[in-house]
Amino acid sequence: MNIRVFDSEREAAVACAQRIASAVAARPSLVLGLPTGRTPLNVYRELVGLYRQGRLDLSQVRTFNLDEFLGISADDGGSFRAYMERHLFQHVNLAPEHIHFLDGATADAEAECERYDARIAEAGGLDLVLLGLGANGHLAFNEPSDGLRARCHRVRLSRETREANAMLFGDDATRVPLEALTLGMAGLLQARRAVLLAFGEAKAAAVRAMVRGPVSPRCPASFLQLHPDAEVWLDPAAARALA
Numbered sequence: 001m002n003i004r005v006f007d008s009e010r011e012a013a014v015a016c017a018q019r020i021a022s023a024v025a026a027r028p029s030l031v032l033g034l035p036t037g038r039t040p041l042n043v044y045r046e047l048v049g050l051y052r053q054g055r056l057d058l059s060q061v062r063t064f065n066l067d068e069f070l071g072i073s074a075d076d077g078g079s080f081r082a083y084m085e086r087h088l089f090q091h092v093n094l095a096p097e098h099i100h101f102l103d104g105a106t107a108d109a110e111a112e113c114e115r116y117d118a119r120i121a122e123a124g125g126l127d128l129v130l131l132g133l134g135a136n137g138h139l140a141f142n143e144p145s146d147g148l149r150a151r152c153h154r155v156r157l158s159r160e161t162r163e164a165n166a167m168l169f170g171d172d173a174t175r176v177p178l179e180a181l182t183l184g185m186a187g188l189l190q191a192r193r194a195v196l197l198a199f200g201e202a203k204a205a206a207v208r209a210m211v212r213g214p215v216s217p218r219c220p221a222s223f224l225q226l227h228p229d230a231e232v233w234l235d236p237a238a239a240r241a242l243a
Helices: 009-026 041-052 080-087 109-122 159-164 185-189 201-212 220-226 236-242
Strands: 002-005 031-034 062-065 067-069 128-131 153-156 179-182 193-198 230-234
Touching: 002 236, 009 041, 009 128, 009 193, 009 230, 041 080, 062 080, 062 109, 067 080, 109 153, 109 179, 185 220, 193 201, 193 220, 201 220, 201 230, 201 236, 220 230, 230 236
Parallel strands: 002 230, 031 062, 031 128, 128 193, 193 230
Antiparallel strands: 067 179, 153 179
């Protein structure tokens, strides 16, 4: 992994937005994998700023979000689709037909996962995937377990993950859905380039396990050790256990 430690989360977010803008300039039809949660918020703000300055054109970019809660619709305020609309989609020139999302309101989770994997394959796979890191080492919603799923799948969320997403549900973790749909490890690891962001002391142990520990399903993010072009961008607090 190529590990970079920035002076601050804001500095990393600015650099990440510029990296995405450069990738789009080089390949206007870039296929981009996008996360949610607290970690990418500043990146999305910076991307909106670049667009408003005329320095970013997303009109040909295709996006695939990495996961969605199961059992809620896209117009539910707690859904990841609503999050993306609030923080990015409404503010830039992404074409609606180029935005791809898992349907959390589906009546057939397995069929929906198969559909999503097929759409990514039709797009040629992800060119660049932006990733966050769970405090328990999860990647997208691939939770620590005895074995990981390669393909898009239904997953039961851990208590830690539900607590981390409580901000979307009035800071009430009990309102966070128990299950979600998520891109599998193959979809993530087959992305041509991966950039993972992790900030704050709460992520330090997971960062160390990801970078220094064995490749293990108990730390799904550790599989990035096998990726040929993975970057890990940290602030000093998240990097403190690597010294």
